[in-house]
Amino acid sequence: MSANTQKKPPAFDAKRALNLAAETLEIETAALDSLKKRLAGEDADHFEKATAMLLDCTGRIVVSGIGKSGHVARKIAATFASTGSPAMFVHPAEALHGDLGMITQDDVFIAISYSGEAAELMSICPLIKRMGARMIAMTGKEYSGLAQLSDIHLSIQVEKEACPLNLAPTASTTTTMALGDALAVAVLDARGFREDDFARSHPGGALGRRLLTLVSDVMRSGDAVPAVTSDTPLREALFEITKKGMAMTAVVDENHQAIGVFTDGDLRRLLETVQDFANIPISDVMSRNPRTIGPGQLAAEAISIMEQHRINQLLVADTEGKLIGAVHIHDLTQAKVI
Incomplete structure (x- = not known):
């Protein structure tokens, strides 16, 4: 389509923008409320087992995902690493071309995919399982391929995305990140992780300077x-x-x-x-x-x-x-x- 025939965007409607913002927050809040209820009910046992598995990990927590799930996976890995649990992100496509060697049998692998069928993850997860590493899957589909391959499945299911087209990952990524934070907080508390431990992981931050500077x-x-x-x-x-x-x-x-x-x-x-x-x-x-x-x-x-x-x-x-x-x-x- 030429520049002259491209469809012009509609005029900006400030009121509509505010309404969509409010609706987005309502949808994502509802998704988090639903996750909270599941963790207090049918998913409580899965969460407890996942936390225990992460606590028992003698290697590293390896988090992986692709697309938007990959961005969330990076943040979750960073949160674990900064709160006392050695962790890293591995890109599933790179893992197919050599980075799989970064994962050992002592690691716990967290695979994130809302569909539970991401091809790149489905390609490496059987190999990771064969190594002897344990696996936690975070998906929105209980009977997906990743859920079936995993030792523990944690649901990130949402009723709908905040995107008006119900296409762009929005509520689902919010839920995934929140669940990752919940795991990290549960693990750091069980480890007895305290302010001075946090400071040692953040020597350049304000807290690190306050707690480490003599x-x-x-x-x-x-x-x-x-x-x-x-x-x-x-x-x-x-x-x-x-x-x-x-x-x-x-x-x-x-x-x-x-x-x-x-x-x-x-x-x-x-x-x-x-x-x-x-x-x-x-x-x-x-x-x-x-x-x-x-x-x-x-x-x-x-x-x-x-x-x-x-x-x-x-x-x-x-x-x-x-x-x-x-x-x-x-x-x-x-x-x-x-």
Whole structure:
């Protein structure tokens, strides 16, 4: 058909678009409600057995599907992997041309196909079964080929798709993804998977930084730490504060133990009461018994101490109380711990 004779699309109808959006959500919500009822009823035993099989897996959870089911399979594999279960996606067509070697007898294979008859999956599943790997099928057809080949069948049947033509996978893919999430959540809970485990799988994420970053990772050390002795005149201490840019200085004794701290806030309060303070020794105006934290503690603990006491800096001391560093609230912000 030439460009001049192509059928023009109808004019955009905003009200119709909103109505279709609402209908789509209603259809997909109904599909999820139906899945929930099945899991509480006739499919409960299948779900329990599938969860137990995944928990017992000594290899990897291998998830496969083609087309839209393939996209969902990738997400399900990623969810398992990020929640403590070694998992990967294998494309069924690639498996036919060499990637089948990635699957071992210790793996659990999850095959996803709404029809349960996807040719590529039907070609590799008998081979996977022959290897000795166990198999879970997620299909919308209880008596499909994949369902019959599997050790456990999980139904993803929906009454209809949200697509007005009832053709494009919509409600069925939503249901499939939700069922995959349900399996992953059941498995992670049974494994005792917790926040710190999640952080180790996501070291680059906000949670990972909060749970894995230590004070030693973000603290300033060496010459970058403002520090003076107790007999230092206040005037010289102010030079140290300005030079090091932490809006404070630590005060140490002859053994380099932290015995005090003097901050910009202390200076402002001092200016309100004392006129000639240049030669006052820092020991006369410092705050004694400064709050400290150990280098091996979590940076998140430093944040908690700062928030609790409304301070912006924290000294870092070793187990003997010797000053080895300092951390400013800006250091924690730059490290994206906050």
